[in-house]
Amino acid sequence: MIDTVEQLAAEGAARIEWIRSRMPLLAALREEFAETRPLAGRTIGVSLHLDPKTAVLIETLATGGARLVGTGNHGSTQDDIVAALQASGLHLFGRRDDTLEDHRANLRRTLEARPDVLLDNGADLALGTVEHGFAHEVIGGTEETTSGGFRLREEGTDVPFPVIVINDSRIKAIGENRHAVGQSAVESLMRITNLQLPGSRFVVIGYGWCGRGVAQYLAALGGKVGVVERDPVTALEAAFDGHRVGSLEELLPWAEVVVTATGRPDALPAAALPMLADGAVLANIGHFPWEIDVDALREGATTRQVAPAIERIERDGRHVVLLAEGRMFNLAGPGPKGNSIQSMDLGFFLQARSLERVATDRGLAAGPQGVPVDIEHGVARAMLASMGAVR
The missing domain is CATH 3.40.50.720 (NAD(P)-binding Rossmann-like Domain)
Structure with a gap:
């Protein structure tokens, strides 16, 4: 029985270690980011499922120099993973049993940190920056989901910064x-x-x-x-x-x-x-x-x-x-959760490359848009190589 924060964090860290060992694309990217530091000086606001796989993505972005602050999505947060991330000094929060109002408070807390880059699931943060009046301070972000892509295109016409919609990617569509x-x-x-x-x-x-x-x-x-x-x-x-x-x-x-x-x-x-x-x-x-x-x-x-x-x-x-x-019953239900490790290594490699582009290329157009073709092709080649499928 887990009865202390330290034990909870230790359990989460052990689970993250296993997942990390099976994500070669993000491992290679961490080595690159440790040298290039493309996210240095940026604060990334996070709203996504907090599980062992997303924890490895968050570690990778931190290695790239980013300060991260954010919350899990409602109903899918894994408490041991939050404890492990907090123990490593990251400002991530939320609980599995959060009510919807608790979750909204977590989103507000994330926005109060005034992030200038967004890692969003469901467009809550992107639309929240408009609602709270500081969207002009944001240089860009990514949106992971089908639902968030719909919201950005139907409700988010006032978003004045580029948002790369990962869900538009053929890689995301096929692999994830x-x-x-x-x-x-x-x-x-x-x-x-x-x-x-x-x-x-x-x-x-x-x-x-x-x-x-x-x-x-x-x-x-x-x-x-x-x-x-x-x-x-x-x-x-x-x-x-x-x-x-x-x-x-x-x-x-x-x-x-x-x-x-x-x-x-x-x-x-x-x-x-x-x-x-x-x-x-x-x-x-x-x-x-x-x-x-x-x-x-x-x-x-x-x-x-x-x-x-x-x-x-x-x-x-x-x-x-x-x-x-x-x-989402594959994430909110009991027991082992979510998409396969390899698929999320692929998807999060795509996500990290897209966040790197947002942070370093000020020439992107405002509003929701697809993943740049060169990123898609580079990620696909990397995945083929990791699978031993390159002829």
């Missing part, structure tokens, strides 16, 4: 969103529920890169997969990939498990909830807990926690099961 999220979502579903996959019926809402990955890995393990996708060309792709394609009305009564993967609010809205089969399991893989209308699901119902991250919701003689309170 498709293969890593697909693998971790299926692994987490099996670990949390212990349900059988072969022969079971799954509906994936959204056939972007994450949805593609979830559907691919479910089908690879014998699941029957249906896809709800509003874009007709992408829906055609899902059909060519061998999945059943239909509307919510057509597929929800058939589904035993429903996974939302859109990055958008109300992917599974209140109006669709009566369509669910009795006993259906609901899970969200999107960044924000807004894809499933959890409030409508619980309204007037009897709810009880039947196992870690498993909530039974009963109404009118029927029930559904909600995983991880509608949060």
